[in-house]
Amino acid sequence: MTFYDDIYPFYPLQRTPFIFSSRLLTIILVFVVLAVSLLLILPGIRGKSRLFWTFRIITSLFIGAVIVALNFTNDWAEARMTTKATYKSFSNAVVNAEIGLHVGLYGINVTLKGNPVVQFNETIDYNEMFTWHNTIEEYEEALEKGLPNPILYIAEKFTPSSPCGLIFQYRYSGRYASATLWTAFCCWMLANILFSMPVIRYAGYMVIATAAFIFFSMISFTTIMNVPQCVFYIGTDSFETEYSHSFWLALLTGILCTLIGLLVVMFDFLVPEKMKEAFSVGVDSCEDEDESYSEGYLNSFFLDGVTISPVNLKVTEVSRFMWVVHTVFEKISNQQSNILLPVNVSIICLKQQKFLPLI
Numbered sequence: 001m002t003f004y005d006d007i008y009p010f011y012p013l014q015r016t017p018f019i020f021s022s023r024l025l026t027i028i029l030v031f032v033v034l035a036v037s038l039l040l041i042l043p044g045i046r047g048k049s050r051l052f053w054t055f056r057i058i059t060s061l062f063i064g065a066v067i068v069a070l071n072f073t074n075d076w077a078e079a080r081m082t083t084k085a086t087y088k089s090f091s092n093a094v095v096n097a098e099i100g101l102h103v104g105l106y107g108i109n110v111t112l113k114g115n116p117v118v119q120f121n122e123t124i125d126y127n128e129m130f131t132w133h134n135t136i137e138e139y140e141e142a143l144e145k146g147l148p149n150p151i152l153y154i155a156e157k158f159t160p161s162s163p164c165g166l167i168f169q170y171r172y173s174g175r176y177a178s179a180t181l182w183t184a185f186c187c188w189m190l191a192n193i194l195f196s197m198p199v200i201r202y203a204g205y206m207v208i209a210t211a212a213f214i215f216f217s218m219i220s221f222t223t224i225m226n227v228p229q230c231v232f233y234i235g236t237d238s239f240e241t242e243y244s245h246s247f248w249l250a251l252l253t254g255i256l257c258t259l260i261g262l263l264v265v266m267f268d269f270l271v272p273e274k275m276k277e278a279f280s281v282g283v284d285s286c287e288d289e290d291e292s293y294s295e296g297y298l299n300s301f302f303l304d305g306v307t308i309s310p311v312n313l314k315v316t317e318v319s320r321f322m323w324v325v326h327t328v329f330e331k332i333s334n335q336q337s338n339i340l341l342p343v344n345v346s347i348i349c350l351k352q353q354k355f356l357p358l359i
Contacts, residue, residue: 024069024073027065027068027069028065031064031065035061039057041053049280052278059256059260060188063188063210063253064188066249066250066253067184067188067214067253068185070181070246070250071105071178071182072104072105072106073246074109074129075244075245075246076174076177076221076244077102077224077241078100078101078102078103078241078244079100079232079239079241080098080099080101081099081237081238081239082096082097082098082115083097083099083234084096084235085149085150085234085235086235087120087124087148088146088148088149089149095114095119095124096115096119097114097150098113098115099111099154099239100112100113101154101232101241103241103244104174104246105174105177105221106131106132106133106174107130107132108129108130108155108158108170109127109128109129109130110126110128110154110155111126111127112126112127112150112151113125113126126147126148128147128155130142130158132170135155135158135160135167136160138155139152139155139156150234153232153234157232164230166230169224170224173220173224176217177218178217180217180220181213181214183213184210184213184214184217187206187209187210188207188210190206191204191206191207191210194206195279196279196281198276198281200268200272200275200279200281201264201265204260204263204264204268205261205265207257208261208262210257210261211254211255211256211257211261214250214253214254218247218254221247229241
């Protein structure tokens, strides 16, 4: 019996954050700030449009936040079990603990929590992170620290020298899944830009493209399930990994993007004017100019002595309009040559008739 009761408690108290890591918290904070900033403009929107803009902002930011966060979560696949296992090397001490394996796109988390937590006068609550690009060095550091045997056993399965070859399966599938997720994020940003332009249909296409790349990332990750699985044996029990929260969240987000994209495209085909009005992109500058030019007025200074009723230019009054213009120019030519008179003749053209070629 040693001073530490046959246990070597020289493992530092540092714990690796799991699931809610610092990166994930940063992403959530950034999107929450964006949501609050955009929601502050809602009091300036009147009527039913306020409810639509609220739904649009929250839904769009939710999709963007999920796409970014999925790159850094560590629960695409996981496995758990409660068993009795040897605690440390060179020791016969056996602990009853819950062992967990959580797989992400960039690495794994291995957890070990005692049941109860305090056993052998030590708190058994470990949480270790091993990344794909630095597995060998991190595994060697774990050996130097003297981590518990269950953690070392699982970490060894993900080293390049392991006969299971898990690191090659998970590393490449995670790499391609992450690349397609970042592509989906670019499509999401482009869709938001197009929604602010009078091309609503193409914005719907980009939302569908966002969903497609999310599904591609899931397909890339599922390729690890098509190869023979490595079974983890700890004590008298064993476990295998299964899809977890991030995988199903990606599926839900992909379905949501698909539905939104299809609805936008369908409604843009059926009621394009209503869609432009809903997204505040239905105002046409040419139509505004035509409406503002629907009525015209002539300078009364040049029509002294000529009785003319207000002119409303229509298709049937072309000859009358030409007569008025002729009278104006005749009046100008009869002025004395030593007096310069201002000339302000307003020639108004309707959208239905273009009179300039007739003058």
